[in-house]
Amino acid sequence: MARPRTVDDDALLDRARDLFWRQGYAATSLRDLTDATRLSTAALYNRFGDKSGLFREVLRRYADTGLRDQLLPGLAALPDPRDAIVGLFAALTALSCSTETPSGCLLINTALDGAADEATRSLVRERLSEVEAFLRAQLERAKAASLLPPGTEPSLAAEVLFGAVLALRVLARLDPDPVRLHRLVEANLAPLGLTLKPGA
Amino acid sequence: MARPRTVDDDALLDRARDLFWRQGYAATSLRDLTDATRLSTAALYNRFGDKSGLFREVLRRYADTGLRDQLLPGLAALPDPRDAIVGLFAALTALSCSTETPSGCLLINTALDGAADEATRSLVRERLSEVEAFLRAQLERAKAASLLPPGTEPSLAAEVLFGAVLALRVLARLDPDPVRLHRLVEANLAPLGLTLKPGA
DNA sequence: CTTGTTATATATCGATCGATCTATTATTAT
DNA sequence: ATAATAATAGATCGATCGATATATAACAAG
Numbered sequence: 001m002a003r004p005r006t007v008d009d010d011a012l013l014d015r016a017r018d019l020f021w022r023q024g025y026a027a028t029s030l031r032d033l034t035d036a037t038r039l040s041t042a043a044l045y046n047r048f049g050d051k052s053g054l055f056r057e058v059l060r061r062y063a064d065t066g067l068r069d070q071l072l073p074g075l076a077a078l079p080d081p082r083d084a085i086v087g088l089f090a091a092l093t094a095l096s097c098s099t100e101t102p103s104g105c106l107l108i109n110t111a112l113d114g115a116a117d118e119a120t121r122s123l124v125r126e127r128l129s130e131v132e133a134f135l136r137a138q139l140e141r142a143k144a145a146s147l148l149p150p151g152t153e154p155s156l157a158a159e160v161l162f163g164a165v166l167a168l169r170v171l172a173r174l175d176p177d178p179v180r181l182h183r184l185v186e187a188n189l190a191p192l193g194l195t196l197k198p199g200a
Numbered sequence: 201m202a203r204p205r206t207v208d209d210d211a212l213l214d215r216a217r218d219l220f221w222r223q224g225y226a227a228t229s230l231r232d233l234t235d236a237t238r239l240s241t242a243a244l245y246n247r248f249g250d251k252s253g254l255f256r257e258v259l260r261r262y263a264d265t266g267l268r269d270q271l272l273p274g275l276a277a278l279p280d281p282r283d284a285i286v287g288l289f290a291a292l293t294a295l296s297c298s299t300e301t302p303s304g305c306l307l308i309n310t311a312l313d314g315a316a317d318e319a320t321r322s323l324v325r326e327r328l329s330e331v332e333a334f335l336r337a338q339l340e341r342a343k344a345a346s347l348l349p350p351g352t353e354p355s356l357a358a359e360v361l362f363g364a365v366l367a368l369r370v371l372a373r374l375d376p377d378p379v380r381l382h383r384l385v386e387a388n389l390a391p392l393g394l395t396l397k398p399g400a
Numbered sequence: 401c402t403t404g405t406t407a408t409a410t411a412t413c414g415a416t417c418g419a420t421c422t423a424t425t426a427t428t429a430t
Numbered sequence: 431a432t433a434a435t436a437a438t439a440g441a442t443c444g445a446t447c448g449a450t451a452t453a454t455a456a457c458a459a460g
Contacts, residue, residue, distance in 0.1 A: 001428035002436030026226035027315035030418060041419070043438050051418065102314070109312045111374045112304060115227035125374060159380070160387045163367030170366045174311045174325060180359065187360045191391060201458035202406035230448060241449070243408050251448065 009047075012037050013061045016054060021062075021102040025055055026115050056120055062106050063127040072134050081141035085161070086194050088134065089185050092165060093196065096172035096181050104173030108166060132162040149193055157192065164188035209247075212237050213261045216254060221262075221302040225255055226315050256320055262306050263327040272334050281341035285361070286394050288334065289385050292365060293396065296372035296381050304373030308366060332362040349393055357392065364388035 015036040019028045030041050030051060037044070048054035071091055075084040095101065110116055111124045136158035142148050148157075167188075168181060182196065189195055215236040219228045230241050230251060237244070248254035271291055275284040295301065310316055311324045339354035339361075348357075367388075368381060382396065389395055 001434070003426040003428095003438075005437065022314050024224075024226065024314040026224065029416075031416080039437095040439050042421090042440085045419070046437065104312060108370060109314070112309045112312045112370065114222050114224040114302070114309070128374065156383065156387055159384055163364065163371065163384050163388070166370045167363030167366040170308060170312065170370060171363065174328065183356065184359055184363050187356055188363070201404070203408075203456040205407065229446075231446080239407095240409050242410085242451090245449070246407065 007037060007039055009057075010061070012039065013058050017058045017062055017106065018102065020055060020058055021104075021106045021109070024109065025113060052117060052120065056123055059107065059110065059120065059123055059127070063130075067127070068130065072130070076134065076137070080147070081138040081145070082147055082194055084138045085135065085142075085192075086189065086196060088131075089164075089168075089189060090196055092168060093181055093185050096168055096176065097178040103176050105169040108169050109173075131165060132158055135161045149191070152192065161188065161192075207237060207239055209257075210261070212239065213258050217258045217262055217306065218302065220255060220258055221304075221306045221309070224309065225313060252317060252320065256323055259306065259310065259320070259323055259327070263330075267327070268330065272330070276334065276337070280347070281338040281345070282347055282394055284338045285335065285342075285392075286389065286396060288331075289364075289368075289389060290396055292368060293381055293385050296368055296376065297378040303376050305369040308369050309373075331365060332358055335361045349391070352392065361388065361392075 016033055019032050019036055023032070030044070033044060033051075033054070034041055044054060048057055071088070075087045078084045078087065096103070107124050107128055110120060111128065116124070136154055139148065139152070139154035139157050139161075143152060143154050148154075164185065168185060171181060171184065186196055216233055219232050219236055223232070230244070233244060233251075233254070234241055244254060248257055271288070275287045278284045278287065296303070307324050307328055310320060311328065316324070336354055336358035339348065339352070339357050342348050343352060343354050348354075364385065368385060371381060371384065386396055
């Protein structure tokens with residue numbers, strides 16, 4: 001019983017996401033956002049309250065569509081937990097090497113952005129911790145099935161692999177050399193007897 | 201043959217550094233900078249050209265005083281290259297755990313800041329690559345002296361350890377838990393037979 | 401003391417920032 | 431048809447942004 005929206009949230013948030021991703025939060029102006037979304041500031045504020053609220057919605061969608069809804073559940077359903085771990089790194093490496101998307105990870109960029117308010121930082125921590133939780137769960141599955149080198153501690157190994165994720169995503173923005181990124185990932189997977197290469 | 205400066209560059213850049221470090225480049229205004237330095241915008245522009253020029257000078261001093269001038273040369277002079285590597289991680293871990301300094305690394309924060317111009321990004325890459333070069337040099341020294349596990353490739357190990365540095369510094373801002381940071385560093389040093397603990 | 405040079409402060413520039421007010425449009429429910 | 435509701439555009443708000451023009455202050459060299 002109201003006027004219908006001319007731009008749906010998904011398309012709107014995707015366009016805003018690309019701006020925030022490339023330029024950062026502070027460097028992306030309302031003017032940039034209205035130009036990209038073809039919507040007035042009034043319309044944006046009616047939906048999201050303010051710029052920070054829009055940004056948080058962008059972050060949520062970024063994390064949800066990128067990880068929570070698609071990638072992680074699919075990987076967790078794999079019979080072999082080692083494939084789940086390798087699959088995550090394969091996806092993140094491919095994303096880091098892609099030229100169609102801005103380099104680096106929007107969540108990690110935001111984690112290092114000192115201008116982010118506490119609500120935003122909290123959201124970032126929550127979503128990034130889901131990645132580590134995924135790794136820990138798969139490593140525990142793998143350990144229970146004796147698929148890991150003896151003495152491997154799932155919780156500690158998950159922290160180390162999560163660190164590898166952070167390094168990968170930072171390096172993707174710092175020096176996006178696909179060869180180097182692959183080398184880094186392989187070196188971090190090797191101690192667990194894992195590799196990106198499918199037939200090895 | 202000219203009017204003397206009322207504030208020396210070192211003190212000025214230190215105060216500006218703390219602002220950029222905590223808030224980021226875009227979120228730090230000229231007003232913030234003039235308040236902190238007790239200098240007018242005209243004086244700042246006379247010295248540094250513009251805000252970006254001031255920021256680059258801050259970055260240079262940050263990298264020089266933190267790494268190039270003091271830490272790395274002292275470590276490189278140690279007789280045992282393993283002590284040099286461990287010493288670097290000990291210093292970075294202590295810095296990451298300190299509450300007297302803003303969390304995280306200004307260079308890495310800037311690397312992920314999409315608003316940085318190319319001159320700034322180039323400076324960041326150059327200074328961070330010095331860290332990896334240091335690690336590579338020490339690992340080569342160690343390999344030559346047969347101080348590393350057999351088969352260790354210095355260049356690859358340096359990339360992995362540099363990744364650990366990135367992860368450490370990101371995690372310091374994301375979740376600055378000293379216990380966790382130490383655990384991460386130890387886990388990354390262990391494969392090379394190294395440890396932070398001096399008597400082990 | 402004068403001249404030249406540099407550092408600084410004050411005042412202010414136009415532009416742009418995020419945000420809001422008012423009015424209008426498009427829809428559903430009655 | 432009419433009323434109620436929500437979405438949007440257009441205009442504009444005061445504040446603040448980075449930057450600059452002008453004038454003054456403090457020193458060294460002659």
